Amino acid sequence: AHTPHSCLSISPSSLSVDIQGLQRQIEELSSFSDSPAPTVTRILYSEKDVLARRYIKSLMAQAGLSVREDSIGNIFGRWIGTEAALPAVATGSHIDAIPYSGKYDGIIGVLGAIEAINVLKRTDLQPKRSLEVIMFTSEEPTRFGISCLGSRLLAGSQELAHALKQVVDGQNITFLEAAQFAGYAIHQEDLTSIFLRKDDYFSFVELHIEQGPILENEGIPIGIVTAIAAPASITVDFEGNGGHAGAVLMPSRNDAGLAAAELALAVEKHAMDSGSLDTVGTVGVLELHPGAINSIPSKAHIEIDTRDIDEERRNIVVNEIHQSAIRIAEKRGVKLSKFKIVNQDPPALSSNQIISTMEDAAKQLNLSYNLMISRAYHDSLFMARITPMGMIFIPCYKGYSHKPEEYASPENIVNGVKMLALTMANLSSE
Amino acid sequence: AHTPHSCLSISPSSLSVDIQGLQRQIEELSSFSDSPAPTVTRILYSEKDVLARRYIKSLMAQAGLSVREDSIGNIFGRWIGTEAALPAVATGSHIDAIPYSGKYDGIIGVLGAIEAINVLKRTDLQPKRSLEVIMFTSEEPTRFGISCLGSRLLAGSQELAHALKQVVDGQNITFLEAAQFAGYAIHQEDLTSIFLRKDDYFSFVELHIEQGPILENEGIPIGIVTAIAAPASITVDFEGNGGHAGAVLMPSRNDAGLAAAELALAVEKHAMDSGSLDTVGTVGVLELHPGAINSIPSKAHIEIDTRDIDEERRNIVVNEIHQSAIRIAEKRGVKLSKFKIVNQDPPALSSNQIISTMEDAAKQLNLSYNLMISRAYHDSLFMARITPMGMIFIPCYKGYSHKPEEYASPENIVNGVKMLALTMANLSSE
Numbered sequence A, B: 001a002h003t004p005h006s007c008l009s010i011s012p013s014s015l016s017v018d019i020q021g022l023q024r025q026i027e028e029l030s031s032f033s034d035s036p037a038p039t040v041t042r043i044l045y046s047e048k049d050v051l052a053r054r055y056i057k058s059l060m061a062q063a064g065l066s067v068r069e070d071s072i073g074n075i076f077g078r079w080i081g082t083e084a085a086l087p088a089v090a091t092g093s094h095i096d097a098i099p100y101s102g103k104y105d106g107i108i109g110v111l112g113a114i115e116a117i118n119v120l121k122r123t124d125l126q127p128k129r130s131l132e133v134i135m136f137t138s139e140e141p142t143r144f145g146i147s148c149l150g151s152r153l154l155a156g157s158q159e160l161a162h163a164l165k166q167v168v169d170g171q172n173i174t175f176l177e178a179a180q181f182a183g184y185a186i187h188q189e190d191l192t193s194i195f196l197r198k199d200d201y202f203s204f205v206e207l208h209i210e211q212g213p214i215l216e217n218e219g220i221p222i223g224i225v226t227a228i229a230a231p232a233s234i235t236v237d238f239e240g241n242g243g244h245a246g247a248v249l250m251p252s253r254n255d256a257g258l259a260a261a262e263l264a265l266a267v268e269k270h271a272m273d274s275g276s277l278d279t280v281g282t283v284g285v286l287e288l289h290p291g292a293i294n295s296i297p298s299k300a301h302i303e304i305d306t307r308d309i310d311e312e313r314r315n316i317v318v319n320e321i322h323q324s325a326i327r328i329a330e331k332r333g334v335k336l337s338k339f340k341i342v343n344q345d346p347p348a349l350s351s352n353q354i355i356s357t358m359e360d361a362a363k364q365l366n367l368s369y370n371l372m373i374s375r376a377y378h379d380s381l382f383m384a385r386i387t388p389m390g391m392i393f394i395p396c397y398k399g400y401s402h403k404p405e406e407y408a409s410p411e412n413i414v415n416g417v418k419m420l421a422l423t424m425a426n427l428s429s430e
């Protein structure tokens, strides 16, 4: 049911975004990177991540927010409302960046959200509900293979709380050790204490670049997300006898690397054969051991990502990939030593009420919009488990993301920040 | 023409090998490793390589050899003969070890050769020609992608002398910087001064584990190598647009990793379709960039090794791989940004005279032997360019090599060392 918001506390024309300041912040944040500009690499709990976190907290403090940080480093900056006991209106995103990526993924939803607060503070708004900006820990799965680690834990994943006690990164550093390196004195027994309660928030709205080409191609400045596609992640290991690349004849081999190559091509085939354009499957990681030109691979490790807006269709693809892995291992005489579904999350639907609020905001700002699906996942996917959720997309250059060419124009960022500010102000008054 | 060696200066029964001492040396050398036991990883000019080199020089000195080292770290230990001006009889092999490999590949031909000298010193032999043990720098291509770097340069490769001025490793460290790290003050202009002359040696004989299963399967203690198969190494890079694993739909992708996977399978097919069991093709290195589970690979790097005892047939396979790479790049819309034949060496034949000398030694020692082909390459492949060459193989467990299960029994090592000692003594007297 759509409730029109006629009783606005602020007028759209009073919203002014400091886009130069925001662009300077985007540049400054991108300098906390383990790879050279224009690429960005910012891995969970690295030194650069620690510096970037400090920078975000300082911006929150400058915006007059009261800042708290939980024991895995989710950061919360709150503008306390006139009815502080009511559930708050939250927004937020992530600032971690996969290796050699860009400056906008996640960032717009953190720096842009702090600026949206600044925008509202420059009006005479006194929010009824508190407004809160959240910077989530580790949306990207780079270090521990777990996507949306922070929001997933906030949303109450017992499975994750359990897994985090044991998980290690590629250097065999445990999650708890890594967190300690970054200054978080987390203990195993604390992990469930991070969980949020279902009545902590009234709503959650995330601002993000589209990471696809639709808005740019159609010349539409705003996307209003109605659903987030369902991702699954799979880790596969094959093992063979290896041996000398000169001495072992072809019929005597069981090459783990070729099994991995075959499975990578099978992932592509199963995704393409699903019957829908909405199914995607990707092998982004493929590692050979020992990794020498004159050595037959004795181990291969691959990581598979597959997604769909239809959970059942995606699960069929996951199963087909599993069958292919078994068949390839049998055919090649290699051992399928691991086939692990790391996560297999259901899709999330946006709240109809928040969709309406976003549509009203777009109309008040005279911005055309598309109702659309998010094929990438976001922290919103998990926040939707505990509070009504919505997302605002802005166009990005050629739909590029996860690479240094990622870009959003100042005009589009201004539109996104205004959309977020107005949507939050309206939600705050309900 | 076969000249029988009836005028032996030593009797086979006077040869006694200190196998306990030799096994202790094998264990000690294996401890200079960058990976945990039982694996061995010893990369050119690493700290562990520097320690291992020092150990080899100390063993040479203990054996009473006069030691010299050239400016890239080929190490020469010479027992000066009674006619010191005559070309010497040389033996030798390598001690570098690819990542996560074993204790015997190359090692037997260095430590075993020093022990062969000790065996001869324990007899009353006064060699006419000088006897020399060579430890070659970087037989394995691990660090700079160049196999048999030391012997190739000794054998006068102008192409290599040129390439070494510019080549860099995976960390962008130049060959010259890496050599300096290891204590070799090499300058660009010195590289050709390392070349040996064709009359420096009278002959070269290398002792090595078979790295294949034939001798063990047939219960034969000695292999006498008649030819070394011809290796070719190829480096291939593919480049595509990459992008977000969720947001870019399958038909819009040009995934560099899948191009690499397809080429790896094509390498296998071309090797198997050559018409001969002697053709092998291997993809031991396959690296994806950026290497994140939720990122479509924008770059893929693969390294291919293909070999045959028939050079022409191998070159046909190299050409077929090239055609496949072009076809795959076209089909997938990726860029074939590199297809580089790093080396494409001709096979080498052993000297008939040295084969005869080795056969005589086996008969004198009452050891049965196979005449056989080496499918792995060795420093002998390059020494054959400047001096008559021969190789002695001993059996190894299941034919394993380039992995930690690599093993040669004490009995087989004793046989190999005696074969080498007797062969060198006989060649020395000619």
Ligand SMILES: [Mn+2]
Residues within 6 Å of the ligand: A105, A140, A402
């Ligand atoms: Mn991302």
Ligand SMILES: [Mn+2]
Residues within 6 Å of the ligand: A094, A105, A106, A139, A208, A378
């Ligand atoms: Mn993101």
Ligand SMILES: [Mn+2]
Residues within 6 Å of the ligand: B105, B140, B402
């Ligand atoms: Mn080797």
Ligand SMILES: [Mn+2]
Residues within 6 Å of the ligand: B094, B105, B106, B139, B208, B378
């Ligand atoms: Mn070797």
